[in-house]
Amino acid sequence: MTYSRIAGTGSYLPEKVVTNQDLEKMMDTSDEWIRERTGICRRHTAAEDETCSDMALAAAGQAIEMAGIEVTDIDLIIVGTVTPDKIFPSTACILQRRLGIRGCPAMDIQAACSGFIYALDLARRQIETGGATTALVIGSEILSRLTNWEDRSTAVLFGDGAGAVILQASDEPGIISTHIHSDGEFEDLLEVPWGISSNYEAVRAGEAYIQMQGNAVFRKAVGTLGSMAQETLDGNNVDKHDLDWLVPHQANLRIIAAAAKKVDLPMDRVVVTVDEHANTSSASIPLALDTAVRDGRIQRGQLLLFEAFGAGFTWGSALVRF
Ligand code: ACO
Numbered sequence: 001m002t003y004s005r006i007a008g009t010g011s012y013l014p015e016k017v018v019t020n021q022d023l024e025k026m027m028d029t030s031d032e033w034i035r036e037r038t039g040i041c042r043r044h045t046a047a048e049d050e051t052c053s054d055m056a057l058a059a060a061g062q063a064i065e066m067a068g069i070e071v072t073d074i075d076l077i078i079v080g081t082v083t084p085d086k087i088f089p090s091t092a093c094i095l096q097r098r099l100g101i102r103g104c105p106a107m108d109i110q111a112a113c114s115g116f117i118y119a120l121d122l123a124r125r126q127i128e129t130g131g132a133t134t135a136l137v138i139g140s141e142i143l144s145r146l147t148n149w150e151d152r153s154t155a156v157l158f159g160d161g162a163g164a165v166i167l168q169a170s171d172e173p174g175i176i177s178t179h180i181h182s183d184g185e186f187e188d189l190l191e192v193p194w195g196i197s198s199n200y201e202a203v204r205a206g207e208a209y210i211q212m213q214g215n216a217v218f219r220k221a222v223g224t225l226g227s228m229a230q231e232t233l234d235g236n237n238v239d240k241h242d243l244d245w246l247v248p249h250q251a252n253l254r255i256i257a258a259a260a261k262k263v264d265l266p267m268d269r270v271v272v273t274v275d276e277h278a279n280t281s282s283a284s285i286p287l288a289l290d291t292a293v294r295d296g297r298i299q300r301g302q303l304l305l306f307e308a309f310g311a312g313f314t315w316g317s318a319l320v321r322f
Pocket residue numbers: 028029030033034037038113152153154156157190212213214215216217218221249250251252255279309310311
């Protein structure tokens with residue numbers, strides 16, 4: 001049996017930082033409100049000429065270096081994003097050209113904040129069934145371009161960034177299981193309700209922004225993350241007390257704390273980076289993972305639970321022996 005394991009991680013945050021204090025000068029909000037309700041202190045925003053593939057490339061470079069592989073070893077590229085460089089070709093194809101690789105499959109996946117888990121699921125199945133040996137799996141987002149900076153109910157929540165992993169074929173399970181789900185019934189609760197084939201005028205006018213019913217999303221996220229953790233642990237006959245780290249989607253500290261409570265993990269066993277970069281959608285789990293790997297918290301051999309929830313709704317998890 002062939003398994004897959006995470007051989008390297010990488011991440012990238014744009015240079016420009018927008019603090020809560022900066023936002024206080026732009027809209028009717030306060031550092032206190034934002035920190036109390038979300039745990040967010042600052043977010044990074046991409047430079048005007050910076051693209052999703054620029055950020056993905058930077059994160060990928062770090063992951064490739066940590067994995068100790070040649071770029072040409074990569075035989076599958078999957079990018080989770082809702083903010084691609086172009087409508088087509090995919091950001092994954094653009095990244096492939098920029099990495100100087102040719103021929104291997106490259107694709108984007110759009111599952112909003114669950115995009116990285118969806119990409120990981122797909123990549124590990126490709127590796128396990130012989131379709132690939134070395135996959136580059138990325139989440140990269142420039143949500144600042146979908147943010148209405150006059151809407152305090154959403155503007156304070158989102159940021160830009162990218163995270164990457166190299167997934168390699170292995171004799172022993174690294175990715176033990178992945179679980180992905182969606183329910184389109186909740187489309188209206190969290191959306192950018194304009195696109196290419198509907199309400200295109202708003203896109204052309206640069207007025208396509210994130211809209212959200214925060215309270216309803218909050219309740220649904222907390223409930224779903226709890227049942228998803230249970231599904232993941234039960235499916236593998238793993239006791240929650242065997243987990244070393246929870247690496248959750250970084251949307252809101254209160255959602256993260258509720259998810260940690262469901263698996264009985266104290267907050268010092270939960271990787272939290274939302275304070276530093278706000279909600280970066282599909283980039284947030286690999287960003288948090290890379291942070292904790294590089295600062296030495298996450299060690300080889302430890303058992304990790306990844307959990308994500310996002311627009312769609314989509315949700316997903318992964319149980320990982322690092
Ligand atoms: N600054 C100051 N006041 C604000 C702000 C702000 N930035 N935004 C809203 N308010 C006000 C509201 O107008 C409201 O005022 P009112 O009582 O006079 O009407 C008051 O604060 C309370 O608003 P609520 O929306 O009820 O505040 P809540 O405690 O629910 O917090 C929040 C809002 C932070 C959005 C919360 O609902 C949340 O985190 N939801 C989850 C959404 C999320 O994280 N989405 C990301 C994508 S999905 C995912 O990744 C999980």
